Amino acid sequence: MNILVVDDNPRNIQIVGNLLKEQNLKIAFATDGSKALELTREHEFDLILLDVMMPGMDGFEVCRKLRTDNRSKNIPIIFLTAKTDSASVVKGFEIGANDYVTKPFNSHELLARVKTQLELSSKRKQLDQLNRNLEKKVAERTIELANANRRLLRLEKSKSDFLSVISHELRTPLNTLTGITHLLQNTPLTDEQQDYLQAIELASARLARFSEMALLITSLQTGGQLPEMFDLKVNLLFEIAVFELRQAIEEKKIHTKITLPLEEIMLFGDAELIRKCLIILIENAIKQLPEGGTVMLEAAILPDNRINLHVSDNGPGFPADILEVFGETVPSRDNLVRNMGALSLTAVKLIMDVHGGSMKIENNPNGGAKVNLLFAGKE
CATH class of the missing domain: 1.10.287 (Helix Hairpins)
Incomplete structure (x- = not known):
């Protein structure tokens, strides 16, 4: 550890120097402020013991200059002063001193304060090094992520x-x-x-x-299909989807039932994407239903103002692997290969994600599958 002692009195320098050398500390000294500033520009110090009352440039002025120089602004400074009035002490701290020792000083007190500042300085340097290392790692990681x-x-x-x-x-x-x-x-x-x-x-x-x-x-x-959002009538969305699938519905003699509240429900969304959602879900239901089965389309406004569209049927319900898969974000490849329904449900989920909504699939207690499409309601 290198310590700079600044005092215009050589006797004081000698006393302090001998005391510090006994602690195996390296000492440099200056007898005026100008020399002290020169030394801090040429060497690195871990602590400065600075006399306040010196001819020419006093300790306060030296401290101010040290604190404005990037090379010395973080070096701990202990004032050696005969001034014990509170105004002088406060002034010293205000311009950047870390501590002070009054003259004539007690050697044990001086060593204790020197030790404390050196330990704090060492910890600060370690912390600075850790911060630099962290910043370096963050920069490297940022580059890796980019x-x-x-x-x-x-x-x-x-x-x-x-x-x-x-x-x-x-x-x-x-x-x-x-x-x-x-x-x-x-x-x-x-x-x-x-x-x-x-x-x-x-x-x-x-x-x-x-x-x-x-x-x-x-x-x-990949964001290649951005939604074109408009106010849409839910009853028309249901009717269009059923109409487009009329051939498949007629071939299997499927019954379709649309249930809506008395109040007209308006949905803010992309008409084409929601149409695809409904067609996918109705097609999936038709494929699983026996001849004469029923597909139910319902809509409701929930207490939290969200809009719930659900498609259900009275068929065999979802197999266990499909229910398990859609606890995940994307189905596994094996499930996609085994079941085309998983692929189509993935498309439905992504369409709901684009709308800021969600999809929930479940089996009805009395049999049949049910898919809930939850859309955010208008503010």
């Missing part, structure tokens, strides 16, 4: 581009296949050939739906 984010964005773009290409590559042969199957429908076929044709049509429809769903999910995840 690089990782750039890589993630590139991967997201690659995924989006890949799915777009896959969708395009699927659509072209699918359109051809669909055209051929339509032509074959008007051609005399054996029962076995009719079965093959029906299998091809079902597989083509499944592939087309998978392609559309994958593109929708990618678009929602």
